[in-house]
Amino acid sequence: MADHTEHVHHAHHGKPDFWTHYVFSQDHKMISKQFLVTAMIMGVVGMMMSVFFRLQLGWPGQSFAILETFLGKWAPDGVLDPNMYLALVTIHGTIMVFMVLTGGLSGTFANLLIPLQIGARDMASGFLNMLSFWFFLGSSVIMLASLFVETGPASGGWTIYPPLSALPQAIPGSGLGMTLWLVSMTLFIVSSLLGGINYIVTIINLRTKGMSMDRMPLTTWALFITAILGLLSFPVLLSAALLLVFDRSFGTSFYLSDIFISGQALEHTGGSPILFQHLFWFLGHPEVYIVLLPALGITSEVVSTMSRKPIFGYKAMVGSMLAIAFLSMIVWGHHMFVTGMNPFLGSVFTFTTLLVAIPSAVKVFNYLTTLWKGNIVYSPAMLFAIGLVSTFITGGLTGIILGDSALDINIHDTYFVVGHFHIVMGASAIFGMFSGVYHWFPKMYGRMMNKNLGYAHFWITITSMYGVFFPMHFLGLAGIPRRYYDNTAFPIFDGLQDINEMISLFAILGACAQAIFFFNFIYSIYRGPRASQNPWHSNALEWTTPVNPGHGNWPGAIPTVYRWAYDYSRPDKDVDFIPQNVPPTADEKEIH
Amino acid sequence: MLNLLIVLVVILAVVALASVVRVFELGADLRGHDPSAVTESDNRTQSTILVFAGICYMAYVFYQIFWGPEVLPVAASVHGVKTDFLLNLTWAIILPVFFITHILLIYFGYKYFHRSDRKSDFFAHSTKLEAVWTIVPTIVLSSLIVYGLSTWQEITGPTPEETMVIELYSKQFDWTARYAGDDNRLGPSGYRLIEGGNTLGVDLTDAASNDDKVVRGEFHLPVGKPVLFKFHSRDVIHSAYMPHFRTQMNCVPGMTTQFHFVPTMTTAEMRVETGNPEFDYLLLCNKICGAAHNNMQMNIIVESEADFNAWLAGQKTLAEQLSKPVESEIKPQQAEVLEASTETPNGI
Known part of the structure; x- marks a missing residue:
């Protein structure tokens, strides 16, 4: 690192033209923006889909011109086709979980923050990093292309359980649409692995002088643990997907057995559909934390900085993230309590699942203690961080019900589950992402976002979010299964239709609120007030770079680190904050 | 044309909003304020909204808790009560944890x-x-576990002894129930034996199959008697969900x-109990x-044992339904047919 002087830096990075600067960039900051913008576009698509199927769920069978405008033959006379309904549910889930909350969240903030926060000129391999984005883009484009296939996109649910996903006879979306889904997902996994390896190597090897692991900001810690988790679990999804490709295209029987469909007995024997579920959830559950941990990391940074107070229990925060990551790898069976798995195995998974609540509780109490006796500056980022604490509590607590196998029997696959995971994983992660965008926007674009639009965005979003997802718990308790095109076949659910209508109204409101964010984002890139070097008075190293850092981040030498990132309001100092690169005075003790 | 108009309106709205934001920012600039800085009045306003919104949220949750008992159907099985x-x-x-943590967060x-x-209180760590x-969550969770x-x-x-065995057989998009009959043994079945009226692929050569009874549309259960369900599917995964009995199991x-x-x-x-004279227990597909x-459902009728026995006696056995007597003298023939169908699964 030492010989990364200014001279070397300029020699490395000649004057960029349009292509090398914006398109084939190897600068981690540009790649981060590329991830963010791609994820935002995918987010709009995913959100529009949810509005479309909420129209059907709120007012079943009613005609909406907007559906025909966007979906054409899939919404004849403005009424959504049942197969398209399932496809929308499937692709909404896939896009949101993978493209937005995994690629978008980790891709944006790992790329932006890791080198800046640890004091590195760039990622360990700029080239791999660029490839990671291009695989991600390819994956997103193929996912979008699958929407235009004659037989429709994949429609077996985002969990693509075979045999439904393996047999085009069972559902039209399992034809070419499913093939494209699998290709897209394969590219996505490659992207995620290339990124993950890079993040890990960078954090281990490229920390600047003095940046020991126990001085690293919690955001970087979270991104580090996330990358390890992804590296351990994504390959398993890849193998699951490949075996599914074999079953679909080459006549193997990994997941298929004893099937009689369309008047025909299939030749597949000896496979098990349950095997797929084990492989899928071996990724699928860690995936929840791959999505959530970066959001928690961002929140830790924002809560501490904006409370002008050190994060409470730094080591406990790191420890609880490690514990959550470890536990997340041994709880996947709680998605499968009613698949007929051995009840003893079920009890093991109940045990490990409920243990996750302990480190989660530690995190929540540490956030609360950080706020206690703080001096809280309400930036939009801080509001979203507080929103995350609220959703993490609300969604986490209902997880205690779902994780209990005896209780899961009755609410498995009902709207209770939909409400639970959208709050704890969807809303929390997206709040973390919004918080991060508002907080680091000045670092990305050198300008500030409009705070008043940010406030409006937050309050409408959280209101509509709870308006949509909280009542779903009660629909689930009433026994309404998820992924139903409508409930009209069941008179016992008639009385709950007005709740569904209310949920749909909130969903539309929530979607409209995102327009405020998009407007603010694009407007601020061009017209926002210019940012100062350290607008939030933060200690972390990313704010020691110039407002618009070039490729290489620091024009001069890389700063040396002398302290942790949370020296806010030290009682023995007059200043409010002490950046990590400020050397200690002679009589100063390192606290943390 | 209408769509074009909508697009135009949206564009104009965005331009108008941009101008408004610009005016506010320029105004702040002129007064010498940094329009992006979070001011003391912002902090006061936002924290006040936080209290207001937080109270609304907690009231909303509190109100919905009273829905819980309303929407959760009465449990109609022994384990459901537990x-x-x-x-x-x-x-x-x-719920107390929810309210306490939210009150602290808002306060x-x-x-x-x-x-x-x-100045903030520098409080970075407390082992205690x-x-x-x-430890407290560990204890609470341990007891819950x-x-x-x-x-x-x-x-x-x-399964307790003398449990009646019923097969629930699923396919896209309906359910079939098969009662084991007097011997309480389900005849063996296989997907390659599916042919004509024998939609469950029951092995008709097996003696246990003779008295099996297959019903569609609705099935009956005797009250107070243990029932063992065996679940099958012939095509994709379905899930047999009977919310009133707090029962769910995948059919794979x-x-x-x-x-x-x-x-x-x-x-x-x-x-x-429900005050609904048209109430029926339901079996839904939940995968x-x-x-x-x-719309993959079946009604369930629970009735006294006497009524149940009378109903079951009125159902035809599989042998009667398929009107192919499975007497021992024609068994070899039957076996040939089965063999043939095994070899040419497409010949239906």
């Missing part, structure tokens, strides 16, 4: 909003506090899953299975 108790116990633990958020004459909120697992063990425990092609329970209330009793997933 899981409902466990559910209520869990609510009793998590701290309001009390400690930024004032320039104050952290130990408390590691122990209680939950004991309930789980009761539910999934061995290629394997048999099972679940047993004791229904405790007859349909007639339940109609009185995405295709276009008509949302």
Whole structure:
């Protein structure tokens, strides 16, 4: 690192033209923006889909011109086709979980923050990093292309359980649409692995002088643990997907057995559909934390900085993230309590699942203690961080019900589950992402976002979010299964239709609120007030770079680190904050 | 044309909004303020909204808690009563946690909003506090785990003797029930034996198959008697969900899953209980299975044992239904047919 002087830096990075600067960039900051913008576009698509199927769920069978405008033959006379309904549910889930909350969240903030926060000129391999984005883009484009296939996109649910996903006879979306889904997902996994390896190597090897692991900001810690988790679990999804490709295209029987469909007995024997579920959830559950941990990391940074107070229990925060990551790898069976798995195995998974609540509780109490006796500056980022604490509590607590196998029997696959995971994983992660965008926007674009639009965005979003997802718990308790095109076949659910209508109204409101964010984002890139070097008075190293850092981040030498990132309001100092690169005075003790 | 108009209106709205924002920012600039800086009045306003919104949220949750007992149907099985108790116990633990943590979040958020004459309390670490909120959740969760697992063990425990066996057979998009008959043994079946009226692929050469009874549309259960369900699927995964009995089990092609329970209330009793004279117990499909997933159902009638026996006696046995006598003298012929169908699965 030492010989990364200014001279070397300029020699490395000649004057960029349009292509090398914006398109084939190897600068981690540009790649981060590329991830963010791609994820935002995918987010709009995913959100529009949810509005479309909420129209059907709120007012079943009613005609909406907007559906025909966007979906054409899939919404004849403005009424959504049942197969398209399932496809929308499937692709909404896939896009949101993978493209937005995994690629978008980790891709944006790992790329932006890791080198800046640890004091590195760039990622360990700029080239791999660029490839990671291009695989991600390819994956997103193929996912979008699958929407235009004659037989429709994949429609077996985002969990693509075979045999439904393996047999085009069972559902039209399992034809070419499913093939494209699998290709897209394969590219996505490659992207995620290339990124993950890079993040890990960078954090281990490229920390600047003095940046020991126990001085690293919690955001970087979270991104580090996330990358390890992804590296351990994504390959398993890849193998699951490949075996599914074999079953679909080459006549193997990994997941298929004893099937009689369309008047025909299939030749597949000896496979098990349950095997797929084990492989899928071996990724699928860690995936929840791959999505959530970066959001928690961002929140830790924002809560501490904006409370002008050190994060409470730094080591406990790191420890609880490690514990959550470890536990997340041994709880996947709680998605499968009613698949007929051995009840003893079920009890093991109940045990490990409920243990996750302990480190989660530690995190929540540490956030609360950080706020206690703080001096809280309400930036939009801080509001979203507080929103995350609220959703993490609300969604986490209902997880205690779902994780209990005896209780899961009755609410498995009902709207209770939909409400639970959208709050704890969807809303929390997206709040973390919004918080991060508002907080680091000045670092990305050198300008500030409009705070008043940010406030409006937050309050409408959280209101509509709870308006949509909280009542779903009660629909689930009433026994309404998820992924139903409508409930009209069941008179016992008639009385709950007005709740569904209310949920749909909130969903539309929530979607409209995102327009405020998009407007603010694009407007601020061009017209926002210019940012100062350290607008939030933060200690972390990313704010020691110039407002618009070039490729290489620091024009001069890389700063040396002398302290942790949370020296806010030290009682023995007059200043409010002490950046990590400020050397200690002679009589100063390192606290943390 | 209308769409074009909508697009134009949206563009104009965006331009108008941009101009408004610009005016505000320029105004702040002129007054010498940094329009992006969070001011003391912002902190006061936002923390006040936080209190207001937080109270609304908690009231909203509090109000919905009273929906819970409304929407959750009355449990109509022995184990359902136990899981409902466990559910209520869990609510009793998590709801106070929810309210306490939210009250703290909102209270701290309001009390400690930024004032320039104050300094935060530098409080970075406390082993005692952290130990408390590691150990207390551990104890509470341990007791929940122990209680939950004991309930789980009761539910999934061995089937009591003299349990009536019923097969629930699923396919896109309907259910079929098969009663084991007098011998309480289901005849063996296989997907390659599916042919004509024999939609479950029952092996008609087996003696246990003779007295099996197949019903569609609705099936009946005797109240107070244990029933063991064996679940099958012939195409994709379905899930047999009977919310009133707190019962759910996936139907997976290629394997048999099972679940047993004791229904405790007859349909007639339940109609009185719910005040709905048209109430029927339901079997729904709860695993995405295709276009008509949302309408894959079967009614369940629970009745006294005498009524049940009378109903069952009135059903035809499989042998009668298929009107192919499975007497021993024509068995070789039958076996040939079966063999043939095994070899040419397409010849249907």
